[in-house]
Amino acid sequence: MNAILLSVIIFVSLGAFAAAILYIIGKKFYVEENPLIGVISDLLPGANCGGCGVPGCRAFAEKIVKQGSMAGLNCPPGGADTVQNIAKALGVEAAVEDPKIAVVCCSGSRANSPQKVNYEGLQYCGFAHSLYTGEGGCPNGCLSLGSCVKVCQFDAMYMDEETGLPVIVEDKCVGCDACVKACPRQIIELRLKGKKSRRIFVSCVNKQKGALARKSCSVACIGCSKCQKICTFDAVTMENNLAYIDYEKCKLCRKCLPECPTNAIHELNFPPRKEKVENTESVEN
């Protein structure tokens, strides 16, 4: 009986002693922290994707609190709701950024850009890029090794075995920018999601002159400027033999699509056209 009593006394006093030390240390080394950081941190999605440009959600919360507003900051996976909630917690107004989505601007599938050489090196796009043009011969096109898919944390990408091109799952993509950074050839671009997810873009990044571009890929932009001429909104710019459609200016009129001689301009999520059905062959992206 005594032994039990003794051990209880010893452990209770040990516990009390330790608690006292912890209490003193806790008081002495207390770090004052803005409680807002915790609040905002809870509002963020917790994906730690890095899409905001800061490593991790908590670091982002700290940055927001330090800055005191949401100006210039955005949480792509959280979207407009998250931004509004954070702004409310901060007691400020925040402009809502339109949601963006990753778009793969290359159609150099195995059918369009046939394989000319075999690559057996490291399965990493950055390395293949430093070695050679790619199996199809396009110096700017997709290398089909899937470095972008490997960095996607939202399961929003997969490699299409048949075409050898990455495919973006629209429902899952949050526009976090990770794949854009992973691509050594700047093939993936973040574009406005657009009304009803409708988008028009040039699905090519080949900067070579027309004849050379066609040699490596049958659906390459040849820099003919036809789309630029027909566009009434000045949305198309030509640079390095390559057309680019500015998503902020584009009114989605689709006039440029039938103009393109190589079908390098793609449309997404549009209803089929009434007259010319062949032009609307939907391209999965």
Place this chain on the structure above:
Amino acid sequence: MKTFKIGGVHPPEHKLKAEDPSITLELPKQGIVFVNQHLGAPSQPIVAKGDKVKVGQLLTKNENFIAANVHSPFSGTVNKIDLVYDASGYRKEAIIIDVEGDEWLENIDRSETISREIKLSKEEIIAKVKEMGIVGLGGACFPTQVKLMIPEGKTAECLIINGVECEPYLTDDYRLMMEKGEEILIGVSILQKAIGVKKAYIGIENNKPKAIEYLAKLAKSFEGIEVVPLKVMYPQGAEKQLIYAILKKEVPSGKLPIDIGCVVSNVATSFAAYEAVQKNKPLIDRLVTVTGLHVEKVSNFKVRVGTPISMLLEAAGGVPENTGKIISGGPMMGKALLSLDTAVTKGTSALLLMNEKDSHRGEPVNCIRCAKCVEACPMGLEPYLLSALVENENFERLLDENVLDCIECGCCLYSCPSYRPLLDCLRIGKQNARQLQSKK
């Protein structure tokens, strides 16, 4: 027998038909002369479509310090300036010349007589080497005049000439030593004079006993040139390894050979320097080994720079059916060619045809920590660790582990029993580490 201290491998030598004399190839109908054939700032062409050119005429200009001129190896008309695949795997700017006759500029001495007397001064030699577009023919194509200009505050004590030819299969340097021995030695004297040193060592591996004997005999009549036989070991031709093998001196990490008073050059570069200084001839031709275990007529061809490689392959009996890949350079450091529509450049030392069976890598499996790569690395690095750091994108630590010392010799990849892509990882690591370093 001397060799370097750590690492190295000894792959099968396969020095095929090394004793056959080199063959001078006829001129092609059309030449493809790349605008940039050196390491350094890019040049611009100064000829246009339709221009008539003569052999030896300057084709490019470049204002930068690290640059080399390109001269026309052919006489004829410029057909066009186009983009052509080169050994880098990308299309690069090239001047395409329709060859008409063989008309040389008059100030080039085309006679075979050997002139031993070096009339030019130190400065004139360097200017001549620059003017004639001489680059390091050991493979990197680094402009030679840059090496010869010793930076202020440093002094050169000796010149080391690389006659090692440690890459398997290659025999072009050997042929050059056997056929142009005296010219090479005069070239060495020229380089000695340019950097102001008395002593020069020519390192030759002892699988070339005839070359050692021949050059040692010739060297007796030259001042301060010594032929050093070396044990066969790859990568002895790398400058830091060669310096250690000959002088037992180590180049510190991140430093250049000149920091310990050495200048390293190649036998072919010495020959080119001889031709430039004594004969006023630009670097427009070179020896190219066309080789491979299943190649019909393995030979060394003396060709003009800009000769289409299809011509070389034809002269060697065509491309056998079971060829898996064609490598520009040796099997260890060369690069597989993407297209046969390309041409010989100043840096093309060989065309190696690999048969289908030998041209594939093994399927990479897990690292078994056998440390064979550590044993093989001539720079004392730990390739297995570095590749793991690259996979985990820990570039900070990679820099601390001296990844930038890697000379990309491929010994780690060669020795790995798990076929891990060690060299591939190291190359990415170097790229990233260099970016990180420049940020700091």
